[in-house]
Each structure stands twice: as C-alpha cells, then as structure tokens.
Amino acid sequence: MRDGLGAIQRVLLLGGNSEIGLATVKELAKAGRLSHAFLAVRSVESGEVSKQRLLTEIPGLNVTILHFDAQDPSTFQPMLDSAFADGAIDCVISAFGLLGNDVSPLEDVVGVERLIQVNYTAAVISGTLVVQRFRDQGHGSLVVLSSVAAERSRYDNYVYASTKAGVDSWSSGLSDALKGTGIDVIVVRPGFVHTKMTEGLPVAPLATTPEEVGVVIVEAIRQRKPLVWAPKTVRPLMSALRHLPRPVFQAVAKKAGN
Amino acid sequence: MIEAQRRVISGWGRTSPILASVAQPDLVDNVGSIVRNSSRIVARGLGRSYGDAAQVGGGLTLDTTHLDRILSFDPISGVVEVEAGVSLDHLIRMLAPRGWFVPVTPGTRYVTVGGAIASDVHGKNHHAVGSFGQHVGELTLVTADGSLQTASATSNERTFWATIGGMGLTGVILRAKIQLSAVPSAKIMATTQRSGDLDSLMSDMSAIDADVPYSVAWVDTTTRGKRFGRGLISHGDFAEKSDIPANVNPFDLGLPDSVEIPVNLPAVTLNRATVAAFNELWFRKAPKRASPMLTSLADFFHPLDMVGRWNRIYGRPGFVQYQFVVPDDGAELIGKSIRAISATGGASFLTVLKRFGPANEAPMSFPMEGWTLALDIPARIDGLDRVLDKLDEKIAEVGGRVYLSKDARLRPELLSTMYPRLGQWQEARRELDPAGTFTSDLATRLGI
Numbered sequence: 001m002r003d004g005l006g007a008i009q010r011v012l013l014l015g016g017n018s019e020i021g022l023a024t025v026k027e028l029a030k031a032g033r034l035s036h037a038f039l040a041v042r043s044v045e046s047g048e049v050s051k052q053r054l055l056t057e058i059p060g061l062n063v064t065i066l067h068f069d070a071q072d073p074s075t076f077q078p079m080l081d082s083a084f085a086d087g088a089i090d091c092v093i094s095a096f097g098l099l100g101n102d103v104s105p106l107e108d109v110v111g112v113e114r115l116i117q118v119n120y121t122a123a124v125i126s127g128t129l130v131v132q133r134f135r136d137q138g139h140g141s142l143v144v145l146s147s148v149a150a151e152r153s154r155y156d157n158y159v160y161a162s163t164k165a166g167v168d169s170w171s172s173g174l175s176d177a178l179k180g181t182g183i184d185v186i187v188v189r190p191g192f193v194h195t196k197m198t199e200g201l202p203v204a205p206l207a208t209t210p211e212e213v214g215v216v217i218v219e220a221i222r223q224r225k226p227l228v229w230a231p232k233t234v235r236p237l238m239s240a241l242r243h244l245p246r247p248v249f250q251a252v253a254k255k256a257g258n
Numbered sequence: 259m260i261e262a263q264r265r266v267i268s269g270w271g272r273t274s275p276i277l278a279s280v281a282q283p284d285l286v287d288n289v290g291s292i293v294r295n296s297s298r299i300v301a302r303g304l305g306r307s308y309g310d311a312a313q314v315g316g317g318l319t320l321d322t323t324h325l326d327r328i329l330s331f332d333p334i335s336g337v338v339e340v341e342a343g344v345s346l347d348h349l350i351r352m353l354a355p356r357g358w359f360v361p362v363t364p365g366t367r368y369v370t371v372g373g374a375i376a377s378d379v380h381g382k383n384h385h386a387v388g389s390f391g392q393h394v395g396e397l398t399l400v401t402a403d404g405s406l407q408t409a410s411a412t413s414n415e416r417t418f419w420a421t422i423g424g425m426g427l428t429g430v431i432l433r434a435k436i437q438l439s440a441v442p443s444a445k446i447m448a449t450t451q452r453s454g455d456l457d458s459l460m461s462d463m464s465a466i467d468a469d470v471p472y473s474v475a476w477v478d479t480t481t482r483g484k485r486f487g488r489g490l491i492s493h494g495d496f497a498e499k500s501d502i503p504a505n506v507n508p509f510d511l512g513l514p515d516s517v518e519i520p521v522n523l524p525a526v527t528l529n530r531a532t533v534a535a536f537n538e539l540w541f542r543k544a545p546k547r548a549s550p551m552l553t554s555l556a557d558f559f560h561p562l563d564m565v566g567r568w569n570r571i572y573g574r575p576g577f578v579q580y581q582f583v584v585p586d587d588g589a590e591l592i593g594k595s596i597r598a599i600s601a602t603g604g605a606s607f608l609t610v611l612k613r614f615g616p617a618n619e620a621p622m623s624f625p626m627e628g629w630t631l632a633l634d635i636p637a638r639i640d641g642l643d644r645v646l647d648k649l650d651e652k653i654a655e656v657g658g659r660v661y662l663s664k665d666a667r668l669r670p671e672l673l674s675t676m677y678p679r680l681g682q683w684q685e686a687r688r689e690l691d692p693a694g695t696f697t698s699d700l701a702t703r704l705g706i
Contacts, residue, residue: 001703004273004309004578004666005643009703031643032669088315088702138276138315182266182276182315223575223638 002090002139006222007031012083014068014126015096016041017050019195020145023214024093028221029058037061038083040068070096070122071114076129084133091221092130093143094123099197100160112159119163124170131174131183139182141221144171146189148229151238154253175226186220187227188213191234206234260288262318270569271308272576273637273666274699278313282321286341286432292320293430293695294404300698301430303370304345307377308579309666310699311425317697320430322372328352329433336438337395342372342431347563349436354555355509358438359496361393365610367560372431377663378423378623382472382493382559385615387439389625391422392618395435399428402691406432411619420686423623425662427696427706428687441496443508446472446558448494451548452541456487456593459611460629463491467613471495472558477609478541479596479633480534487593489611490544497552512554518566525573525638533605562608571607572636580646581632581661583614583625588656592631595649604639608632621679621686624661632664643667650676662700670705680706 002008008028013021016039028034037054041047047065054063068079083089097119103111127142134140150168153161168187175185190213192204208231216230229235241249260281268275280302281292293299298317305312313319322343329339336358338349346360347367353359364379373379378391387393396410399421407429409418421428453459459475466473473493481488502508562568569577580599584591592611599606610632617626635642650660650672659676660668674680684706687696 001310001315001699002274003703004269004271004576005637005646007643007667032647135277136316138278138313139274180266180275182268182274 001088002141003033006224007033008090008141008221009033010036010038010087010089010091012038012040012089012092014040014092014094016047016065016068018095018145019197019210020190020193020213020217021093021095022050022053023210024095024143024217025054026057027211027214027218028091029061030218034058035062036064038064038066038089040066040079040083042067042069070118070126073122073125076126080129080133084137088137089133089140091141091143093145093217094127094130095143095145096122097145098160101201103159105159115159116163119160120166123167127171127174131178131185134183135181141184141186141224142171143186143188143217143221144168146171146187148189148191148234148238150189152242152249155250156253172227179226184221184224184226186217186225188217188220188230189228189234189238190230191237193230206231206237260292267302267305267313267319268576269309269312269666270306271578271637271666272569272572272574273578274310274313276313276315276699278315278319279317280319280321282324284324286325289320289325289400289430289432290404290406292318293400293402297693297695298697299430299695301342301372301376301426303343303373304368306366306369306373307663309664310703311377311663311665312373312698314698314702322370322430325432333358336440337435338438339433339435340371341433342375343370345370346374350555351511351513353438354441354444354511357441357509359441359444361387361437361439362390363559365560366563368563371434371436372426375422375431375434376424376426378618378620378625379663380614380625382474382612384625385467385473385613386471388615388618389623391620391623393437394422395437397421397431397435398433400430400432402429402693402695416686417690419620420622420683420690422618422620424620424683424687425622425700426698427701428690429696442499443497443502444511444555445497445502445506445508446494446553446555447497447501447550448492448553448558449548449550450490450492450544452488452490452544452546454488455485456489456596459487459489459491460589460592463611463613466491466493473612475611476540477596477611477631478537479600479606479609480530480537487596488541490541492558494550494553494558502552506552511556513556514564516564516566519568519570522570522573525575525636527571527573528605528607528636530603530605533607536607573638575636575638577634577636578642578646578666579632579634579664580649581630581664582649582653582658583628583630583661584653584656584658585626585628588653588658589629591649591652591656591658592629594652595631595633598645598649599633599635602639602641602645604635604642606633606635608634621683622662622677624659624663626659628658630661632661665700668704670703673704673706
C-alpha cells in the first residue's frame, strides 16, 4: 500500500533497464517502505543486470523480472497479470522508449513506425491497461516519462518529439480525468539526461542525471503533482523557447545541435 | 444482494483516498450473505479513523451506518443493546436526558459503537475506567463464513478480546451490549487551569488525576524557552443537581447545530504563525485563576464537533494525527516529540496530552499505563516521514506504541515491538478467519 505520506511498497517499472526508472526505484526505497520491485523488460537476461544492481543497493528488496515487449502488445496483459497477481501495485513507472537518433525520418519508414509503436502506441495502450487495474484496486500512481521535446519539436528530433507530444497530451488529459479518484497520473518532462541512450550526443543546457530526475519524480508521487520538469529550471527555459519566433528558435536549435 | 457503489473514500486525515466499492445494508440479516460473497472486506462506520483502517482497495467496504437501531435499554441496569452502526451521538441524545451516559467517549461523538469497539477507543476518563471495550457486556460478530458468534469477557473470551481493538479484522461487529454510566445531570462541572510549561503541566496532571474522573490537557507546541509546552488542563465531573441553578434544566443537552467548513482551505492556512496566534488567544482565554464552571457536554467532551468537516482546514494534502503512548519511564519522549515536530517547521494545531490508566486484556488495544500525546500535523510538511520514523523507533524502544486508528504511515517492522501480543492476536484471528477475508488497507500496509 501507499502510505499516508506517499511512500510506496510495491512498484512496477515498464522498461526495467531504464536508467531514470531504476534511479527512481532507488529513490523510492529511501522512504524505507519499498518491499517489491517488478522489472518489465524485453530481454530477461538484460533485466538480470538491473536486478542485481537493485539488490546490491537496496538490501532486502524483492525483485521480479517480467517479460514485456513494447513492440508486441500481446505481452502486456500477461506481464500485468503477473505483477498484480499477489497484491496491489502502488506505482507504475512507464519509462521505456527509443530516442530514434539512428532513424532517418524520411528514408527509414520502418524505423519511424517503430518509434511511434514504442513511444506512443505502447505507452498509451500499456498505460490504459495499468489504469484499469488501478481502478480495480482503488489506487495507484502512473508515472509517464515524457520529454521537454514534447513542448516544441526541432528539425533534428521531430519524430521522437511528436511521439512524446502525443503521449504527453494523452497522459495530461488522463490525469485530469482521474483527479480526485485516488489514482494519479504524473507527466514527467525531463530535459537532457546523461544516460547510455544519450551518450555521445551534444549536451543541451541544464543537462541532468537519472538520479536527479528520480528525486523530482518521487517528490511528484508524494505530492500527487500532475506535471513536473526535471531539472525544475528547465520549465522556465522551455517556456521561453516555446514562445521564440520560429526563425530565432531554428537558429538556437541549430546552434545547440552543433 | 446489496448493490455496491463505487466512490472515493478516505480516513479522517484524508491522506489516503481510494476508489472503493461500498455496500450499505439496511438490515443486519443481510450482512452474513455480503460477507460470504466477499473475498476481501472490512466494516466502516462514520469514517473517523484517521488513516486507512476502514477501507479496503480492491475489496468491499461495508458501511454500517444504516445498521443503527437501538434494540433494547434496561433503565434499571443501564445496559443498552445496539446495532453496531449506532453512533455515540445518537446514544447520548437518546439516553443522557434519562440520566445515562456512554461509559467512554473519544473527542468526537460521531463514531459508531462498532468503530468504538474495533478501535477500543479511550476518553478523558481512561485513568479512571479504562477504554470502551471494558464496558462491552457482549458482542455479536459475523465471521468469515457468514455465521454469527457471540462473545463476552466470560464466554468465547478469545474472540471477544481479539475483536476489542481488533481494527475490524476478526469480523463484522453486528450488535453489542454496552454498560452505560448513571449520571446525576447532563452538565459538567469543569475547570480549565493553566500550566506555564511542560514539566508543570505533566506534574499538575498527575496530581489532578487522583481526584477527578475526567481530565485532558491541551498543549501549546509553538512556544519556546521557559514557556515550552505550556498548556491548559481541562478536568471535571458530571454536575450534581445541587450545583445547577434552578432556571437551568439539568438534562438539557445543549448540543449545538454545527457549522461546516464548506470547502478545502488552502493547504497553507495552518502554518506556524497562524497556529501560534491561535494558541496565544486560546491560552489567554482560560482564566488565570481556575474555578469550576457549569459546562455543556458538548463543550467539555466534543468541542471539535461544533465545526463539521473540520478536517478540510488542512486542504487537499490532508493531515496526519500522530498519537502514541509511552510508559512513565519514557515520559521524556513527550517533550522530545514536540521539539522534533516543531523542528520540521510544522506546527501541530491540536495537541492533546493525557495520562492513561492500566492496559486491558485485549492484545491489540492501544492504551497502556503512561502518557499519551496526540499531534495533528499537515501531511505536506517536508521531511515529516523521517522525523516520525525516528520517533517511532524511540517510542518502540521504551515499550510504547502508536495508535493504529490514527496511523497512516507506521513502518511494518515496528508493529510487533509496539504490540508485543500481536502474535497471540494473529493466532485468534487465524482461527476465526483462516483465509484472511477481513482485511483493510491498514492491514495490507502493515502486513497483518
């Protein structure tokens, strides 16, 4: 159960190898109540590494690896059946996704479709199934990882940005629809986060770490905030960028990309 | 079959809202079939437990408030038999004018008899008469298979004591016989006296308790230095007819209509400054020289009931009531806990101190000989979780415990230290309910 001060006992991480997701699980454990983490991963072997990492850092935690493939919707329900089988899941972190830097948006149609399938379709469908289960158990927090890119797309990331804009829009509306029901949907918009996914990419201003994003997410879970930025300072930055005249924004984006 | 409604419910502290299935039967005869058809169920009365004791996510919450008939009353012995959903408010309104009062009342009249038993509630007279369960003659319980069991302190004792303070986890209490107290009037001869600091407050209180049946202290947690922990002791007893002026009806209850907080106030309404200002006024309102005054039942026992839905003053994030008891040799934790809460920047709006008499036979009953302190703290306070976790450890170390009917956040590992008879209670519960049909969010959270 979630306790009265927002501490979590059982968490499910969709994208069980996500660095932001794992950092969030570690941050959740600091309240001393976390007893069980479920890691939903595409390859069970790779999940084993994440499991061992959690076990060394959070003594006494039960960790279960579940098979989940964002490109194969038939894996969603069996994965959720196992996770919810022996008790309530207080929090689900939807952290899987592709950056798609290897996808050439006008040449690689298959790659574009894969980005849409994983980042948008799978996020919305798995999220819907999770909220159905939250309704049955009466409570739960769904954390959806969006991106600052959801706010304004650039010439060099617009496929990714559009998937995040879609999932961001879906979760924001869902969050409002569920207000006051004991079920929270929390949209997280991180800026540039140093992870293996972003390794080698040009670093954007106000770059942050998975650990810092984890702190922001756990605070949002506790306070039932519908929308958070990580780091918090990226919010006014994006607010300014969003209102820049198009040519100026293009120039800024090009400069940041080089 | 009774249709269950889906709606959002929470405890009085409003920290743990859930979307629940709630069934509200009108007849006790329907309870058995509801229980038989449920795999996870808990009874709920008027929802005055603060945390998550009277709700069960993913199961059925059985609202008992329509099971509210007074079944019989014997004006010779003062024994009343009621259905579990009868409120103390109802009992007081019906029977106080006839010279009978509930044996124990908590700080609100708006609790049901079933809830009072399941929480084994205490009142201002704990040092004199013990807790509510000690005045229950017999109770009738619907157990997990839907059958009825009656239990009392002399027959089926194990079930009886497991149900007293059992948080509703042994079954649904259907009916109970309560021994009322004969009273000479429905007025209190009450004294409010000031104590300038915590040490004098505690020693004054110990001295007073030898002479009066009802006593409680309000503590100002916003003062520092020489005035740290100053407070007011409110004590008294039912007024004799000779104390009451001829133009006053001694059995007029004078229960006021309450005003209601209409909406959630902004969470910042209660902050250190507003609480300190209120406390200053409240302290000064008490006369410098204490003398007994004729007081209404409501003013003496249930001052907060005058404001309906007062829990809304904490805003949407809600609040935690942290109530613990420590034996006398852990009494320094009273001052320490007030200091620790103050250090978070949170101000406890209502802080209540009382001396308890001895514990009873119920393994999960909260009261035990020593000091109990209850603090109301806004849940939004940063770092509150860690401060309370540390206090829990110190309280457990000295043999004290927190009150489960108030709890929303205890670490499960400490439960068996705080309630050393937990194992004995669990055994009795297993026998009554081997499949664990009776459960609650509190039970799940604490792993019991």
